[in-house]
Amino acid sequence: MVSDKDVSYVAELAHLELTAEERTRMLKDLNSILGYIDRLNELDTSNVEPMAQVASRYGERKVGEGFLYAMREDEQRPCLPREEALKNAPNSDGTFFKVPKVIER
Amino acid sequence: MNLDCLTVASARTAVAERQTTATALVDEFYAKINAEDGAIGAYLTLSKERAYQQASRVDRLADAGEDLPPLAGVPIAVKDVFTTKDVRTTAASKILDNFIAPYDATIVSRLEEAGAIILGKTNCDEFAMGSSNENSGFYPVHNPRDHSRVPGGSSGGSAAAVAAGTAVASIGSDTGGSIRQPAAFCGVVGLMPTYGRVSRYGLIAFASSLDHPGPFGKTVKDTAILLEVMAGRDPMDSTTADVPVPKYSGYVGEPVEGMKVGVPMEYFEDGLDPEVRTAVEIGIQELKNAGAEIVPLSLPHTQYAIPTYYVIATAEASSNLARYDGVRYGLRSSEGKTLSEMYRRTRDAGFGVEVKRRIMLGTYVLSAGYYDAYYLKAQRVRSLLARDFDEAFAKVDVIVTPTTPTPAFKLGEKAEDPLAMYLADIFTVTADLVGIPGISIPCGKSREGLPIGMQILGKHFDEATVLKVAHVAEHALAPRVV
Numbered sequence: 001m002v003s004d005k006d007v008s009y010v011a012e013l014a015h016l017e018l019t020a021e022e023r024t025r026m027l028k029d030l031n032s033i034l035g036y037i038d039r040l041n042e043l044d045t046s047n048v049e050p051m052a053q054v055a056s057r058y059g060e061r062k063v064g065e066g067f068l069y070a071m072r073e074d075e076q077r078p079c080l081p082r083e084e085a086l087k088n089a090p091n092s093d094g095t096f097f098k099v100p101k102v103i104e105r
Numbered sequence: 106m107n108l109d110c111l112t113v114a115s116a117r118t119a120v121a122e123r124q125t126t127a128t129a130l131v132d133e134f135y136a137k138i139n140a141e142d143g144a145i146g147a148y149l150t151l152s153k154e155r156a157y158q159q160a161s162r163v164d165r166l167a168d169a170g171e172d173l174p175p176l177a178g179v180p181i182a183v184k185d186v187f188t189t190k191d192v193r194t195t196a197a198s199k200i201l202d203n204f205i206a207p208y209d210a211t212i213v214s215r216l217e218e219a220g221a222i223i224l225g226k227t228n229c230d231e232f233a234m235g236s237s238n239e240n241s242g243f244y245p246v247h248n249p250r251d252h253s254r255v256p257g258g259s260s261g262g263s264a265a266a267v268a269a270g271t272a273v274a275s276i277g278s279d280t281g282g283s284i285r286q287p288a289a290f291c292g293v294v295g296l297m298p299t300y301g302r303v304s305r306y307g308l309i310a311f312a313s314s315l316d317h318p319g320p321f322g323k324t325v326k327d328t329a330i331l332l333e334v335m336a337g338r339d340p341m342d343s344t345t346a347d348v349p350v351p352k353y354s355g356y357v358g359e360p361v362e363g364m365k366v367g368v369p370m371e372y373f374e375d376g377l378d379p380e381v382r383t384a385v386e387i388g389i390q391e392l393k394n395a396g397a398e399i400v401p402l403s404l405p406h407t408q409y410a411i412p413t414y415y416v417i418a419t420a421e422a423s424s425n426l427a428r429y430d431g432v433r434y435g436l437r438s439s440e441g442k443t444l445s446e447m448y449r450r451t452r453d454a455g456f457g458v459e460v461k462r463r464i465m466l467g468t469y470v471l472s473a474g475y476y477d478a479y480y481l482k483a484q485r486v487r488s489l490l491a492r493d494f495d496e497a498f499a500k501v502d503v504i505v506t507p508t509t510p511t512p513a514f515k516l517g518e519k520a521e522d523p524l525a526m527y528l529a530d531i532f533t534v535t536a537d538l539v540g541i542p543g544i545s546i547p548c549g550k551s552r553e554g555l556p557i558g559m560q561i562l563g564k565h566f567d568e569a570t571v572l573k574v575a576h577v578a579e580h581a582l583a584p585r586v587v
Binding site: 002006007009010011013014015016017018019022025026029030032033034036037038039040041043045048049050051052053054055057058059072080084085087088089090091097099100101102 | 491523539
């Protein structure tokens with residue numbers, strides 16, 4: 001069972017604050033969904049490989065090199081120009097993204 | 106021109122044979138959207154400038170008598186989870202309300218290179234999380250067949266645009282059923298290709314190991330033509346496979362005689378609406394009449410697919426959505442005094458209820474002490490689900506099931522119960538987890554006149570067979586879906 005404390009802890013990890021009302025709702029919903037997820041424990045998976053990716057089960061591999069398509073030549077390629085990259089920034093000085101002060105003196 | 110009857114092929118022909126111009130066609134579609142989309146809400150943003158530029162390019166080619174590309178002048182709509190350069194791209198989230206994408210998704214550039222005209226960006230559940238389109242951060246979509254009902258989700262706007270005739274075809278994305286389920290609810294064709302068949306570059310990530318871009322159309326052939334253009338290796342997405350792309354439209358019209366069609370008993374159990382059951386059984390009978398052999402089979406882990414999905418999808422989502430922090434793009438709350446406070450206020454204000462719920466669940470199942478019990482466990486069950494299909498596909502060429510347990514439900518009906526909403530995807534999530542292709546085609550109507558969908562699943566990279574079977578069923582069932 002998820003507790004109030006768990007909700008606060010997970011919200012902190014996820015960079016969410018949530019109102020008191022949202023926390024109450026979240027507690028109820030998480031417990032209901034996790035209760036349903038618990039049926040996975042009916043299955044014995046002790047000798048089953050985890051499948052993180054479709055390619056990890058079905059993809060082609062080069063021996064000893066992992067997935068066939070994951071590697072490419074390490075070469076310079078064009079990237080987004082700075083003006084373009086900063087165009088959507090909520091706050092920037094034209095060179096950097098600006099954020100509230102991180103270190104207090 | 107009667108826009109409601111236009112298909113990909115007939116729209117191109119109309120432009121190629123100069124019955125109309127691409128520009129005139131775009132005018133007509135915007136007039137229709139203007140008149141009719143207010144009641145449906147399929148579109149979030151119209152990309153008029155870009156559409157007219159593309160239309161004049163196509164018209165210049167046609168004027169010069171040049172060979173026209175395969176989608177020349179075909180007006181389509183793209184789900185707002187795909188980036189479009191210089192066009193607002195929101196993922197239906199307030200957190201990206203003002204985001205103007207600086208680059209095109211690979212599928213967007215491929216479709217435009219093939220001559221397609223992108224009319225606009227379609228509404229969807231926020232970050233593609235939902236089964237009813239009610240989680241859009243802007244406004245819900247109404248099912249064009251019955252405005253009191255949902256169009257399905259998450260690609261509800263894309264399905265509704267095709268059903269309403271406000272686009273000839275459209276593009277969506279499927280993570281747990283988000284193409285096939287709305288296709289079934291709206292009475293159109295929706296195709297989810299194999300994982301790795303179509304590039305995800307420029308698709309705003311929800312769950313990266315499950316996200317599949319794919320087409321919607323009025324006909325199976327339309328989705329085949331679109332897939333030909335979309336499919337293939339892309340150096341910008343390392344999960345795309347270097348597997349040859351067949352001419353899919355060539356398989357449309359081939360017979361199914363002698364093929365083996367599997368019917369899994371787990372998809373026909375008690376929760377299935379009787380009208381859906383009857384309609385799908387008739388569809389299966391039609392394939393038998395066309396010469397296919399029907400093979401009853403079992404996919405024993407089916408009931409574990411939804412819990413597996415909600416662990417893996419939310420875990421991946423919690424990681425993918427960490428990037429929305431108010432620093433580089435999108436919304437920033439002005440309330441935060443410290444950096445960490447700014448992050449929290451921004452995310453609190455920008456994300457909707459369902460997105461927060463999934464971020465919380467995903468963060469929880471990945472957190473210390475729970476990772477093995479939930480995340481790793483779900484990945485192991487994912488292997489068991491894949492094994493079910495490996496064994497089935499050793500015996501049959503395709504598998505046929507209902508797409509959804511019921512026809513479209515009413516707006517608001519499941520909005521307060523997340524678990525009930527999740528179960529709307531019970532027949533579609535497994536294919537996403539295993540990575541196999543699937544299509545939903547209209548196979549009948551309920552007494553209330555609501556569309557019913559039949560799902561056809563195939564082997565990895567065997568969309569050709571799926572399309573072949575779908576086309577035979579589509580033709581046999583045509584009188585039942587009018």
